[in-house]
Amino acid sequence: MTRKQRRGVLISVGVGVLMLAVGLVLFAMRDSIVFFHTPSDLAEKPIAVGQRFRLGGLVAAGSVKRGEGAKVDFVVTDTLKEVPVVYEGVLPDLFREGQGVVAEGTLTAQGTFVADTVLAKHDENYMPPAVAKALQERGVKLGKGVTHPAEGTQ
Amino acid sequence: MIVELGHFALVLALLVSIFQMVVPAWGARVRDERLMAVAEPAALCQLGLLLVAFLSLTQAYVTSDFSVANVAANSHSTKPLLYRISGVWGNHEGSMVLWVLILALFGAAVAAFGRNLPPTLKANVLAVQASIAVAFCLFILLTSNPFLRIDPPPADGQGLNPILQDPALAFHPPFLYTGYVGFSIAYSFAMAALIDGRIDAAWARWVRPWTLAAWMCLTIGIAMGSWWAYYELGWGGWWFWDPVENASFMPWLAGTALLHSAVVMEKRDALKVWTVLLAILTFSLSLMGTFLVRSGVLTSVHSFAVDPQRGIFILAIMTLFTGGGLALFALRARDLRQGGIFAPLSREGALVLNNILLTTACATVFVGTLYPLVLESLTGDKISVGPPYFNMTFGPLMLPLLIALPFGPFLAWKRGDVLGAAQRLMFAAMLAVVAFALALAAFYRGPLLAPFGLALGVFVMAGAVSELANRVRLGSVPLAEAWRRLLSQPRSAMGTTLAHFGIGLLVVGVVATSAYREERILVMKPGEEVSLAGYTLAFRGVAPSTGPNYREELAVFDVTRGGAPLTRVEPSRRLYDAPPQPTTEAGIHASWRGDLYVVLGDAQKAGGYAVRIYFNPLVRCIWLGALIMFFGGAVSLSDRRLRVGAPGRARRIAAPAPAE
Numbered sequence: 001m002t003r004k005q006r007r008g009v010l011i012s013v014g015v016g017v018l019m020l021a022v023g024l025v026l027f028a029m030r031d032s033i034v035f036f037h038t039p040s041d042l043a044e045k046p047i048a049v050g051q052r053f054r055l056g057g058l059v060a061a062g063s064v065k066r067g068e069g070a071k072v073d074f075v076v077t078d079t080l081k082e083v084p085v086v087y088e089g090v091l092p093d094l095f096r097e098g099q100g101v102v103a104e105g106t107l108t109a110q111g112t113f114v115a116d117t118v119l120a121k122h123d124e125n126y127m128p129p130a131v132a133k134a135l136q137e138r139g140v141k142l143g144k145g146v147t148h149p150a151e152g153t154q
Numbered sequence: 155m156i157v158e159l160g161h162f163a164l165v166l167a168l169l170v171s172i173f174q175m176v177v178p179a180w181g182a183r184v185r186d187e188r189l190m191a192v193a194e195p196a197a198l199c200q201l202g203l204l205l206v207a208f209l210s211l212t213q214a215y216v217t218s219d220f221s222v223a224n225v226a227a228n229s230h231s232t233k234p235l236l237y238r239i240s241g242v243w244g245n246h247e248g249s250m251v252l253w254v255l256i257l258a259l260f261g262a263a264v265a266a267f268g269r270n271l272p273p274t275l276k277a278n279v280l281a282v283q284a285s286i287a288v289a290f291c292l293f294i295l296l297t298s299n300p301f302l303r304i305d306p307p308p309a310d311g312q313g314l315n316p317i318l319q320d321p322a323l324a325f326h327p328p329f330l331y332t333g334y335v336g337f338s339i340a341y342s343f344a345m346a347a348l349i350d351g352r353i354d355a356a357w358a359r360w361v362r363p364w365t366l367a368a369w370m371c372l373t374i375g376i377a378m379g380s381w382w383a384y385y386e387l388g389w390g391g392w393w394f395w396d397p398v399e400n401a402s403f404m405p406w407l408a409g410t411a412l413l414h415s416a417v418v419m420e421k422r423d424a425l426k427v428w429t430v431l432l433a434i435l436t437f438s439l440s441l442m443g444t445f446l447v448r449s450g451v452l453t454s455v456h457s458f459a460v461d462p463q464r465g466i467f468i469l470a471i472m473t474l475f476t477g478g479g480l481a482l483f484a485l486r487a488r489d490l491r492q493g494g495i496f497a498p499l500s501r502e503g504a505l506v507l508n509n510i511l512l513t514t515a516c517a518t519v520f521v522g523t524l525y526p527l528v529l530e531s532l533t534g535d536k537i538s539v540g541p542p543y544f545n546m547t548f549g550p551l552m553l554p555l556l557i558a559l560p561f562g563p564f565l566a567w568k569r570g571d572v573l574g575a576a577q578r579l580m581f582a583a584m585l586a587v588v589a590f591a592l593a594l595a596a597f598y599r600g601p602l603l604a605p606f607g608l609a610l611g612v613f614v615m616a617g618a619v620s621e622l623a624n625r626v627r628l629g630s631v632p633l634a635e636a637w638r639r640l641l642s643q644p645r646s647a648m649g650t651t652l653a654h655f656g657i658g659l660l661v662v663g664v665v666a667t668s669a670y671r672e673e674r675i676l677v678m679k680p681g682e683e684v685s686l687a688g689y690t691l692a693f694r695g696v697a698p699s700t701g702p703n704y705r706e707e708l709a710v711f712d713v714t715r716g717g718a719p720l721t722r723v724e725p726s727r728r729l730y731d732a733p734p735q736p737t738t739e740a741g742i743h744a745s746w747r748g749d750l751y752v753v754l755g756d757a758q759k760a761g762g763y764a765v766r767i768y769f770n771p772l773v774r775c776i777w778l779g780a781l782i783m784f785f786g787g788a789v790s791l792s793d794r795r796l797r798v799g800a801p802g803r804a805r806r807i808a809a810p811a812p813a814e
Contacts, residue, residue: 010506025521028542
């Protein structure tokens with residue numbers, strides 16, 4: 001092989017891998033990105049049934065109802081609009097009424113959000129920044145808790 | 155008083171660093187031996203001062219001196235001694251002090267052990283190293299000073315986040331920082347080479363041990379973090395593609411590539427420009443990790459409290475060192491004498507493939523980690539990029555890497571014989587096929603790719619062993635002779651074998667756990683039983699209990715397997731006193747077969763408790779694999795040829811010796 005050919009092989013392997021990676025990234029980005037919305041966002045711009053997204057807000061006071069087995073119903077609110085959520089599983093340690101929460105899942109045709117993940121917050125005063133920001137934008141007053149980020153993902 | 159001494163020492167360390175940054179670099183420029191020589195004592199002095207600063211802060215923590223704001227905010231008098239000490243780096247300010255201490259430690263090690271370095275190179279390396287110390291000492295003093303007092307002091311501290319009160323987490327940050335910061339040496343060497351405009355194979359020989367040491371510590375640091383997340387957070391997972399995890403993983407990927415490209419540079423005097431670029435990028439990624447964790451742009455379990463001022467300061471540091479490094483690279487890289495181009499099918503060709511795949515994989519992680527941040531700042535849309543993205547991009551890039559990995563060590567330098575290598579790998583391939591068939595037979599469920607992944611892991615492990623067997627000519631010489639050969643193998647070759655074996659084991663663990671995990675979520679009342687993965691768990695009930703600084707509800711499960719009593723697991727839900735925070739302690743029964751992992755959930759209104767049970771098959775292989783990689787690095791580091799202080803030897807290699 002001449003020097004030129006060798007260089008050619010090297011460059012084509014490099015470019016090939018890079019193209020593969022770009023293809024994979026574009027493909028994965030199309031399918032596995034999850035948007036974040038608050039209940040008011042949903043009221044303004046409805047999301048298609050079955051489309052995965054993250055719903056963030058506060059757990060409405062008095063809304064948590066435990067059902068059969070490990071099933072839990074609760075309502076996520078941003079104090080302006082509300083969305084009912086059903087979840088089956090073990091709730092994170094800091095899941096409380098009145099606390100911030102981020103749930104991931106899909107909407108049903110009836111407008112209920114079926115969550116398969118409820119994110120844990122490892123801090124008493126924690127509020128997900130996205131929720132805090134969304135709430136602040138809507139003029140909701142927040143406590144001191146906004147400054148402690150400690151989000152867990154499941 | 156001692157705290158003020160520490161504060162003063164930190165300020166002095168800053169001044170010494172400024173001196174160390176300016177004088178030797180100037181000396182190297184005007185070729186003045188005496189000016190260059192001050193770098194050495196300055197580096198040692200800087201280390202001493204930072205050690206004083208660090209120890210005085212530690213003293214404040216150990217004696218619970220709550221008149222120090224940092225101690226009051228992060229410690230508590232009832233905390234056990236170990237966590238009072240680890241509390242020093244369990245917060246932003248204290249961990250920055252540890253950060254610069256490790257930075258100074260590496261600089262001082264170069265000063266003390268680098269006696270055979272050319273004086274100009276050494277002076278420049280230490281000057282660049284000092285410039286990093288200047289930036290971070292300034293950062294600590296201006297935005298994150300841990301030595302500030304409060305008046306009046308509170309009666310007691312606010313305590314350390316209970317999930318951080320854990321032995322694995324006590325040692326996770328020091329190792330992680332040693333890894334991060336260790337790459338600064340590679341950066342300093344790269345910058346020094348660019349300033350000098352000269353670089354040769356000997357350069358790679360000097361850089362490699364430092365990179366290797368940093369890589370080892372980063373490997374074990376990440377593994378410890380993952381282990382901690384696994385048993386402490388109670389989610390049953392070991393890696394979440396959390397942005398902060400990625401922040402430590404990217405330098406690891408780049409550092410692994412750097413280790414391999416430095417080999418090519420050392421042996422074949424090629425890939426010089428690339429290696430220098432990689433050294434700059436690796437440390438830049440470390441800095442980016444520091445930025446992401448401490449600036450508040452990310453929210454994660456690992457990140458520290460938000461303070462925009464700090465974020466901007468670190469962003470400036472990052473821009474300065476990354477931008478400065480790349481700018482100097484752009485200006486001077488052309489002056490570095492280019493190495494030769496070589497055959498694609500050769501050891502160096504395989505190492506280049508390794509580099510291409512690792513850096514590309516690193517780039518995909520980079521995109522996935524930063525894309526949400528960029529998108530939010532551009533459009534305001536909030537998105538999250540989760541595990542599916544990384545599985546889809548990172549996974550496919552690792553496939554060719556793992557397939558090619560066992561071939562690499564079998565290929566000769568300059569011109570490799572792939573067919574010959576394939577023949578020698580026949581045994582490994584056969585083992586892999588057997589593993590494939592076994593996995594397929596044992597687990598009819600799960601994705602079809604999983605048996606393939608398991609086979610790949612086995613292939614990598616068996617390939618590493620066969621390479622060693624081939625070296626000692628096992629089978630073709632008597633056993634005693636083979637044993638003698640094994641003992642006389644160079645340690646660096648043994649290290650390679652171990653590290654590659656470790657990665658194979660890790661792959662097996664990752665694939666088995668991801669594909670064949672079993673999970674049950676249910677409500678159990680005392681007296682009830684449940685079966686999972688061949689185990690039967692009998693729920694005996696929940697009892698309250700108290701620990702040194704927490705109260706807990708402790709559940710008891712008796713585990714039997716095949717009717718025979720096996721063990722008792724006791725998951726609990728704790729409520730810590732200070733700060734008052736609930737945590738979940740998983741009950742884990744670990745074995746070679748896998749881990750039985752039980753998490754206690756809420757009490758139910760109708761009686762009973764929500765319980766989550768996992769069986770994570772072969773999960774132990776993940777951490778064991780990482781540990782073996784760590785030891786592989788250590789064995790390689792103990793090789794005489796790599797020993798930093800081995801004089802004479804390095805000089806001989808430095809002479810343009812024909813390869814092979």
